[in-house]
Amino acid sequence: xxxxxxxxxxxxxxxxxxxxxxxxxxxWLEARDDPQFQLELAGHRxxxxxxxxxxxxxxxxxxxxxxxxxxLKREDLCHTGAHKLNNALGQALLARRMGKTRIIAETGxxxxxxxxxxxxxxxxxxxxxxxxxxDMRRQHMNVxxxxxxxxxxxxxxxxxxxxxxxxxxxxxxxxxxxxxxHYIIGSAVGPHPYPQxxxxxxxxxxxxxxxxxxxxxxxxPDVVVACVGGGSNAIGMFTAFLGDPNVRLxxxxxxxxxxxxxxxxxxxxxxxxxxxxxxxxxxxxxxxGQVAVTHSVSAGLDYPGVGPEHAFLKDLERVDYVAVDDMAxxxxxxxxxRLEGIMPALEPAHALAQAGLLAQELGPGGRVLVxxxxxxxxxxxxxxxxxxxxxx
Amino acid sequence: MATARAESALAAAVRADGDVKLIPxxxxxxxxxxxxxxxxxxxARSGAAAIEVGIxxxxxxxxxxxxQRAGQAALEGGMxxxxxxxxxxxxxxxxxxxxxxxxxxxxxxxxxxxxxxxAVRAGVRGVLLVxxxxxxxxxxxxxxxxxxxxxxFLVAPTSPDPRIELAAAASSGFLYCVTVTGVTGIREDLDPxxxxxxxxxxxxxxxxxxxGFGISRPEHVKALRGQxxxxxxxxxxxxxxxxxxxxxxxxxxxxxGWR
Numbered sequence: 272x273x274x275x276x277x278x279x280x281x282x283x284x285x286x287x288x289x290x291x292x293x294x295x296x297x298x299w300l301e302a303r304d305d306p307q308f309q310l311e312l313a314g315h316r317x318x319x320x321x322x323x324x325x326x327x328x329x330x331x332x333x334x335x336x337x338x339x340x341x342x343l344k345r346e347d348l349c350h351t352g353a354h355k356l357n358n359a360l361g362q363a364l365l366a367r368r369m370g371k372t373r374i375i376a377e378t379g380x381x382x383x384x385x386x387x388x389x390x391x392x393x394x395x396x397x398x399x400x401x402x403x404x405x406d407m408r409r410q411h412m413n414v415x416x417x418x419x420x421x422x423x424x425x426x427x428x429x430x431x432x433x434x435x436x437x438x439x440x441x442x443x444x445x446x447x448x449x450x451x452x453h454y455i456i457g458s459a460v461g462p463h464p465y466p467q468x469x470x471x472x473x474x475x476x477x478x479x480x481x482x483x484x485x486x487x488x489x490x491x492p493d494v495v496v497a498c499v500g501g502g503s504n505a506i507g508m509f510t511a512f513l514g515d516p517n518v519r520l521x522x523x524x525x526x527x528x529x530x531x532x533x534x535x536x537x538x539x540x541x542x543x544x545x546x547x548x549x550x551x552x553x554x555x556x557x558x559x560g561q562v563a564v565t566h567s568v569s570a571g572l573d574y575p576g577v578g579p580e581h582a583f584l585k586d587l588e589r590v591d592y593v594a595v596d597d598m599a600x601x602x603x604x605x606x607x608x609r610l611e612g613i614m615p616a617l618e619p620a621h622a623l624a625q626a627g628l629l630a631q632e633l634g635p636g637g638r639v640l641v642x643x644x645x646x647x648x649x650x651x652x653x654x655x656x657x658x659x660x661x662x663x
Numbered sequence: 664m665a666t667a668r669a670e671s672a673l674a675a676a677v678r679a680d681g682d683v684k685l686i687p688x689x690x691x692x693x694x695x696x697x698x699x700x701x702x703x704x705x706x707a708r709s710g711a712a713a714i715e716v717g718i719x720x721x722x723x724x725x726x727x728x729x730x731q732r733a734g735q736a737a738l739e740g741g742m743x744x745x746x747x748x749x750x751x752x753x754x755x756x757x758x759x760x761x762x763x764x765x766x767x768x769x770x771x772x773x774x775x776x777x778x779x780x781x782a783v784r785a786g787v788r789g790v791l792l793v794x795x796x797x798x799x800x801x802x803x804x805x806x807x808x809x810x811x812x813x814x815x816f817l818v819a820p821t822s823p824d825p826r827i828e829l830a831a832a833a834s835s836g837f838l839y840c841v842t843v844t845g846v847t848g849i850r851e852d853l854d855p856x857x858x859x860x861x862x863x864x865x866x867x868x869x870x871x872x873x874x875g876f877g878i879s880r881p882e883h884v885k886a887l888r889g890q891x892x893x894x895x896x897x898x899x900x901x902x903x904x905x906x907x908x909x910x911x912x913x914x915x916x917x918x919x920g921w922r
Contacts, residue, residue: 273798283767283794285725287819287844289826429731435722442724447845449821546768546794547722559743560772561721 274463277586279579282462283546284442291449296464298369303471308368312361319393320356322475324348326483326640331610332623338630339493339637343613344480346504346644353616353645354476354504355386359455361472363390366453373397373452377441379406379434379500380571380618381413382645383457388422398422401440403432406570409653431564434500434574438548458501459578462549466578473507476642481511484640494519494629497642498622499539499592500572502581504644509590519591522581523625525567526594532557536565537594538577539585552579568597568657569617569650599624601657604647616645617653673760673788673813673836676712678871679892683884684712685918686873688764688897690733691716691750692742694904699737702904703754703761705911710918711759712893715791718747718765725793727848729898732905744773748785755786762789762815762836767803775803779810789813789836797833804833813837820844820856824863831868838870840891843877849898850877853886861890884917 274280274296282292302308316322325348329341346354359376366374374396378384384400391398400422407414407426417424429436438456445454459469477495484492495512497505499522512518527535535541538553545554547562555563555575567573584590595603600617603624608614615623619642626641633639647654670678677684687706689699699716706714719734719742726734747763755761763782770778770792782790790807797804797816807814813836818827821844831838840861843854857874864872874887875895884894896917903910 281799282796283799284796285793285819285841286796286817286826286830287725287821287841289796289798290821290823429735430721439722439724443727443846446725449844545771546766548724549794554768556768556772558772560769561738562768 274467276580276583279550279552279582280463280466281551282549283551284462284549285446287446288449292462292464294369298365299464299468302365302368308364312364315360316475320350320360321348323479326480326487329611332607333630335606335610336627336630338635339633339639341626341630342484342492342640343643344476344508344640346476346642347613347615347646351382351385351389353382353386354473354507355383355457356389357475357507358457358469358472358503359383359386359390362453362455363394363396366396367394369453371451371453373448374455375399375401375441375444375452376455376457377401377434377437378457379437379573380569380616381406381410381417381649382571384422384424385413385416385420387455388417388420391422392420399444400424401427401437401444403427403434403437405432406434406437410570410649413649433570435562442548458503459506459580460501460548460550460576466550466580469503470506470510470580473503474510476504476507477509477511480508480640488638491515491518492638492640493633494521495640496521496523496622496626496629498523498572498618498644499577499581500525500536500574500618501576502578504642506578506580508642513589520589521625521629522590522592523621524592524594525569525572525621526596527566527568528597533564534566535594536567536573536575538575539581539592540594544582547576550579552582553577553585568600568653569621571616571618572621593625595621595624597657601654603627604650604654608647613643614647615643616647617650619644620647671788671813671836673713673762674871676760677837677873677893683887683891684893685710686713686715686893686895687711687900687914688715688717688895690730690737690901691718691747692737692740693733694736695740696742696746696750699750700753702910704757706914707754707757707759709911709915713760713762714754715762715764715895716747716751716754718744718763718769720766720769723766725846727846727898729849729901729905730847733901744769748781751787752785760788761786762791763787764791764793767792767795770803775806779806779812782812783810787812789815791815791839793817797829800833815839817841818860818864820854820860824867827864827867831870834870837873837892838864838868839895840864840872840874841876842874845876847876847898849879849902853877853883858890881917
């Protein structure tokens, strides 16, 4: 079947979108194989995004955990502060090629919304970003950035008023305006061809990191770690290493306040397969198939679904998926900021927390590479609020 | 063209006989369990050709605010898939054919095979899954069909001829023609492209055709005469309930008022 990763993926959307998905798939396959498009993409990646981003030896974190050496892939140094721009840039170039004039997006943490608003400013698209009320509150700085960039931010009040509802609303907009509008989905989720297209646009992270690590260290890392919400930075990081059987891959989900349904956002660890937002994948849901409310201190991980390729990699046991709770993530946020002078976003702080455990488990001589998917200035309020709750 | 398979009870009920037939929609469990059954009985008394019974889903991608609110309220009131099948059974007891309408995930969670068997036991005639295009229907379609249920698929103004043919081939009972490029809701005017879509559908299939999404006024129903067999009416009726009004006069106005 088309657009499947094993049993996962597919196109579970209302009929109105089926032709648009077919058009998008053709346009993407054509663009991907067009040297002119790739040249243009490479040029913007260099001069606009700031690629390649470096890998960084985190000496004081390594010293702190007294185990394996820890390196960070510095996606926080991308223009706008996260890996999200890799995807938004590629899709904006594709939308221009397809003759679309209007772009919509959903956002949780606001990083994808900012990345989309940024490319819309750069290439002259009308831009509408859907964002849940709760996320607008906890990520208000990104709301201001999007507005300055010329985007209109539409508040979504339904349900838990976070990323899931924002995504549903963006899809409803697309159903209504499919003629002139391209939907830049922010993660490796959604109906085919999105999971493949987003992976293709994000795999630059792992392709660069693998080469850089080999040059710097003369060998490959033992473990590569990335956080997983929808899973775009993780699939971008992991893809380059899938063919290296000795490299262990670890995806880190958000355990939130704990393992009870409704208290976390760990779809792969705590969910079971189902359909949400156009694809079949692991999903946090109740016995009735109603999608669960989720919680994570990190807005970008606060999503009940996950990209279908991760579901397949889990079943294949090629990637280990684990979950880290709010408290450990906030502690890792503080530790990295204080020891390295690098303030990570709360999303990759989950990966950093797990990396510390892995470094101790591997011991000296071991090597851990972490995808630091974004910077954390957006999260200062969330961290202070978390500490203030007495839960930190 | 669809071949001459024996016309099902649902198809026979929906096929126009000069008038445009009306297919009202209700959400199981909205305004509450008894209220949803009562609405079904009222529609049956008031001239419905068939009745769509919605099973609520937490994330209804094709629905506008009115149906979203009804579904949310039904879930908060404790409505389940089994509960919705029981509502459907009570409505089907009126003798008017019932079509279940929902999204694919509640059906997967219930198990497609068990769902098909329990729907038949409830007296349901057909099933429509809004986010299941024919390409993805696979084994779900097989379970529903082999249990003897009609399977209704959708076509939209964005569907080219090959997709209309695909949907028609997978459909029985009737083909659902989405009248607008958009989600469900109340609208002032119908999409001007609807006429062309309905003409294409007529050319490509013999199935009865029901038009839906946005049909809100007697003149909308009137405009479908000779082009569609039936009109599905949902948001405008649920909105009456949400506003604290009895939807019966409005429904009867749609059934009779356009002549």
